[in-house]
Amino acid sequence: MTDTTDPTDGDAERERVSVPSEVELPRLLDFYELQTEDQTQIHEFYDNLRDGRLTTTQCRNCDEVHFPPRIVCPECTGDDLEYVDLPHKGELFAFSEVRGGLPLGLSEHDVPYVVAVVDLGPIRLSGRVDGASYGDLEIGDPVSLKVVEIDGPTDEERVFYRFEPADGDAK
Numbered sequence: 346m347t348d349t350t351d352p353t354d355g356d357a358e359r360e361r362v363s364v365p366s367e368v369e370l371p372r373l374l375d376f377y378e379l380q381t382e383d384q385t386q387i388h389e390f391y392d393n394l395r396d397g398r399l400t401t402t403q404c405r406n407c408d409e410v411h412f413p414p415r416i417v418c419p420e421c422t423g424d425d426l427e428y429v430d431l432p433h434k435g436e437l438f439a440f441s442e443v444r445g446g447l448p449l450g451l452s453e454h455d456v457p458y459v460v461a462v463v464d465l466g467p468i469r470l471s472g473r474v475d476g477a478s479y480g481d482l483e484i485g486d487p488v489s490l491k492v493v494e495i496d497g498p499t500d501e502e503r504v505f506y507r508f509e510p511a512d513g514d515a516k
């Protein structure tokens with residue numbers, strides 16, 4: 346007995362389904378933190394950065410300066426912290442080049458790029474260095490802060506910091 350509506354029959358008309366031509370970046374794999382007050386307790390850091398100021402927390406109890414910003418002092422466990430300005434110029438303490446294996450959401454066409462540990466004086470922090478290739482740089486080179494806007498899978502206006510080579514002038 347033959348059922349002419351058998352969907353496995355090669356001649357039967359089949360429903361067509363499609364898959365997306367590109368996959369949207371899942372929010373959980375987003376490299377950058379959400380930056381608003383309802384999402385993070387260090388929102389003031391991002392608010393200041395959006396205004397062009399690199400800041401971090403300093404403990405009013407023991408004077409320790411932290412980076413990244415904290416909500417509790419890792420030195421004395423006090424929670425009386427204030428935001429203080431950091432210098433926008435520093436020196437390359439160490440650097441390397443990223444050639445591949447980027448996290449999702451960071452385009453492979455960006456590679457290679459330079460990441461560095463930058464000595465700002467009060468603290469050292471890591472960040473990307475734009476505007477130079479690995480071979481252009483030496484330990485101790487002066488760099489200055491730049492703030493970039495982040496495009497991402499959220500409507501939030503987000504920012505982050507990077508560095509770029511600077512002339513040797515004092516800040």
Ligand SMILES: [Zn+2]
Nearest residue numbers: 404407418421
């Ligand atoms: Zn402290």
